[in-house]
Amino acid sequence: MTTDTSDIPDGSEIPADDGRNERHRARMVRKKAVIDDKIAQATRDCGVIVVTTGNGKGKSSSGFGMAVRAMGHGMKVGIVQFIKGAIPTGEEKFLRRFPDECQFFVMGEGYTWNTQDRTRDIAKAEAAWAQARALLRDPEIGLVLLDELNIALKLGYLDCAAVIADLEARAPMQHVVITGRGAPQALIDAAHTVTDMTPVKHAFAQGIRAQAGVEM
Template sequence: MNEEKQRHRRRMQRHKTVVDAAVARATEERGIIIVLTGNGKGKSSSGFGMVARALGHGFKIGIVQFIKGSFSTGEETFFRRFPEEVQYHVMGTGFTWETQDKDKDIAAAEVTWTQAETLLNDPDIALVLLDELNIVLKLRYLPIERVLETLAKRPPQQHVVITGRAAPQALIEVADTVTEMNVIKHAFQAGIKAQKGIEL
């Protein structure tokens, strides 16, 4: 074996020792809160990827979409094919710049959050996706205190994924995993419309 291959093997052996030790230390098993935020594309896509993964394990899923258009998206069309495993709720009033009616948006957010609370109180639901909830919180359509209280009281093994730009600091502090997605390039900035299967 040449010297380069030997060096590589030694590096990988050291790396394996570190990884194995970290895995051995991670013994706690409980539901976690994941926050996906930032201005980059992929927050909802990542959330729905986790929904697909959980569904593959036979878990029951709850999905609540805030601040989405009144049209059906590809993910909604797909996951509604599993009515026994997935409960799917959409606020459905459209984007805030489309409604231009703050009172209507707040009322819709209240109704939608009540649906979310039902899912977050159900021990049979293993994962709840709260898509674009961060936007609702940023616009103060819901009090952050109410959201944090419900999250704290959820069943101990239930996972929650929360997406949307501008996640409030109070939510970041209680989350177990936080990822911020940043923009480097986006096709829309070059005049390319939203594409089915990519954005829709």
């Protein structure tokens, strides 16, 4: 076994190999066999539905990270923001720089406790869904991000069965990312990948304001 350290600043810092490296290698060979076997069983390509939910930080930012990933692969993306819209965000400012690559629709007016108008919130959610449906039907769009859609479903602003029917009728191979607290079980059942973002701790509870670049 050779170890090329030519690109490492100071090779003398590498700990002496007391057999640990060899045991590590043998363990990794076994692990690789297990993982290669799992990879060999995953043979299907398809447009996936990804749902990020839960009360922890990271749901929307994960969606925006996937949008950027897709753009890196030359895919066009479409984004609809439900609920949010009262405060200009860094993601909106950044992604509006690429109108040929990213269609960005801010369709909300703010959190429910700020709008305080259920009838208007419902009308806004319906208009946002009409926009989302157009993106879902467009085969040119490789990834659609529906930010905070879960909240609109949880509050009953949109009919969950109708939303799922539109999701399932989307353009072939199109990926959809849906974010927000309280994803309904029917949507979880319809999705391929679901993550519950579980809060362990949050800066806000320590008296720290929402920070530009982190929370908005």
